[in-house]
Amino acid sequence: MRTSRRVLVSILALAASGSVSAEPYNTFDGDGFPACNDVAAVHNATSVDDIVSIVKDASAQGTPVRASGKGHMWYDTMCSDNPETIIVRTEFVNKIENLTLEEGAESGTVDIEAGVTFLQLAEYLHDNNASMGYTLVNWNITMAGAVAMGGHRSAIREDSMVAAGVQSLDIVNGNGDVVTIERDNSNDDWLAASTSLGLLGVIVRMKFKIYPDFKVFAKQETLDEDDVLNGDIYGLIAPYATANFWWWPYMKKFHWRYYDKVPLTLSTQEGFQNTFSITDAEANIAKATLESGKYLATSNMFFETTAFSLWSAPNFREKTTQDTITEWPIYGWNYDVLIGGLYPDQKPEWEHGLHGKTLELAFPVTMANDMLKRVRQAFDDEAKKGTIMTSTYRSGINIKFGKSYYDLLGQVTYNTSDGADWSKGAIMFDFPTFKPSVGDGERFNEDFYPRLAKTLIDEFPTRPHWTKNTRDVFANATKNLDPDHLARFKAVRQKFDPKGIFKSIVGEILGFYD
Numbered sequence: 001m002r003t004s005r006r007v008l009v010s011i012l013a014l015a016a017s018g019s020v021s022a023e024p025y026n027t028f029d030g031d032g033f034p035a036c037n038d039v040a041a042v043h044n045a046t047s048v049d050d051i052v053s054i055v056k057d058a059s060a061q062g063t064p065v066r067a068s069g070k071g072h073m074w075y076d077t078m079c080s081d082n083p084e085t086i087i088v089r090t091e092f093v094n095k096i097e098n099l100t101l102e103e104g105a106e107s108g109t110v111d112i113e114a115g116v117t118f119l120q121l122a123e124y125l126h127d128n129n130a131s132m133g134y135t136l137v138n139w140n141i142t143m144a145g146a147v148a149m150g151g152h153r154s155a156i157r158e159d160s161m162v163a164a165g166v167q168s169l170d171i172v173n174g175n176g177d178v179v180t181i182e183r184d185n186s187n188d189d190w191l192a193a194s195t196s197l198g199l200l201g202v203i204v205r206m207k208f209k210i211y212p213d214f215k216v217f218a219k220q221e222t223l224d225e226d227d228v229l230n231g232d233i234y235g236l237i238a239p240y241a242t243a244n245f246w247w248w249p250y251m252k253k254f255h256w257r258y259y260d261k262v263p264l265t266l267s268t269q270e271g272f273q274n275t276f277s278i279t280d281a282e283a284n285i286a287k288a289t290l291e292s293g294k295y296l297a298t299s300n301m302f303f304e305t306t307a308f309s310l311w312s313a314p315n316f317r318e319k320t321t322q323d324t325i326t327e328w329p330i331y332g333w334n335y336d337v338l339i340g341g342l343y344p345d346q347k348p349e350w351e352h353g354l355h356g357k358t359l360e361l362a363f364p365v366t367m368a369n370d371m372l373k374r375v376r377q378a379f380d381d382e383a384k385k386g387t388i389m390t391s392t393y394r395s396g397i398n399i400k401f402g403k404s405y406y407d408l409l410g411q412v413t414y415n416t417s418d419g420a421d422w423s424k425g426a427i428m429f430d431f432p433t434f435k436p437s438v439g440d441g442e443r444f445n446e447d448f449y450p451r452l453a454k455t456l457i458d459e460f461p462t463r464p465h466w467t468k469n470t471r472d473v474f475a476n477a478t479k480n481l482d483p484d485h486l487a488r489f490k491a492v493r494q495k496f497d498p499k500g501i502f503k504s505i506v507g508e509i510l511g512f513y514d
């Protein structure tokens with residue numbers, strides 16, 4: 001470790017002199033998908049003290065620093081464009097300790113370090129008859145990363161922001177000091193740290209709220225598009241602990257999936273959801289179809305029709321036997337059913353060369369019908385020109401929801417200057433699309449996607465997801481954010497990071513370094 005530290009200090013010194021050769025730091029998609037276009041070094045931190053030392057050294061040299069967990073993002077917005085930037089990877093700083101959940105108590109807490117993933121915590125808690133409730137997202141994300149970037153589950157009835165489970169957090173600020181911030185909605189330090197975008201510093205520890213372990217069911221139904229676009233969307237989602245839609249625009253159908261708690265003794269089934277994993281044969285067929293879909297709309301139509309049929313069946317196995325489950329509803333332990341992970345005999349889709357782009361925007365749920373109708377109009381306008389748009393993702397267009405949660409930069413905050421009613425929660429339009437590797441690498445009808453984003457941002461009080469949008473989307477969407485929230489966040493940012501070493505492209509676009 002001492003040798004590693006000397007090497008890193010040398011790198012920092014070289015960075016300060018401008019003589020370091022830089023290279024990309026990639027997202028989870030790997031080579032060709034940079035989260036940062038140029039970085040000088042990547043340090044795999046092994047402890048909180050290690051992170052503190054790195055930040056202190058960087059602060060003394062004025063070297064830019066960004067923390068990264070699992071790289072769960074899609075575009076080159078994680079860093080600034082300064083090639084002297086160093087990355088502190090937190091994946092190996094992953095202790096879980098101090099679990100407190102008294103028998104008969106409704107809740108307790110556990111302490112987790114920066115690199116703890118949702119899957120790691122879920123397994124640890126399940127082994128101790130506990131759970132994290134509904135404040136959870138995908139298995140390949142660190143908890144701290146999800147909090148920093150405003151990650152959320154799809155739910156209106158229950159708290160869905162991951163930050164809603166945080167009771168306190170420790171941040172290494174721009175001076176290399178560890179600062180503890182307690183949950184306190186009257187304190188702007190907390191309201192900024194709750195969705196910090198990594199601009200205040202490195203989250204190294206969190207005290208997280210936990211609950212007794214419980215089981216849930218999952219059920220899915222198919223709805224005609226008209227029944228959703230002209231229906232009671234809030235009424236379909238709000239009654240359940242968590243629920244979402246998947247939209248199939250070519251089929252003009254929706255899958256409606258919903259989950260809720262059940263008694264522990266209701267079923268012995270232990271369902272486990274497949275999230276992102278795929279067989280070699282499925283990957284080969286999907287890739288061949290989607291690559292040709294760059295040029296042929298008919299290939300994309302075939303893909304959506306096939307994917308719709310496959311997604312109509314349960315994407316679950318019995319965890320104890322690995323047998324496929326063929327009928328709804330599904331029963332099992334909460335994390336296994338709500339999120340799950342990879343099947344042990346399969347790989348995630350990106351390891352098969354299936355990569356994508358995405359767009360995610362949040363809208364007041366009171367505008368849900370109008371927003372979805374506007375997207376349908378955009379699809380129909382393309383069809384009038386002879387261009388048929390489809391979903392090119394295995395589960396369609398993801399329509400998620402979020403319970404209102406107050407902080408400064410979160411997607412579901414409320415009482416904002418736009419005058420919209422966010423108090424009932426938000427609907428998120430999450431539009432993942434296949435990115436071809438053939439030709440120029442652009443998608444079928446590529447210019448449709450930025451046009452759609454601009455239309456939605458210009459016509460609705462929409463807010464961007466902080467890891468799923470391009471620089472252009474952030475630049476256009478900033479006008480919809482509350483100026484007072486931005487000013488208050490900027491003041492906290494200046495206090496925590498006076499030298500601006502944690503700067504990112506997103507922070508620059510939002511005006512936090514003007």
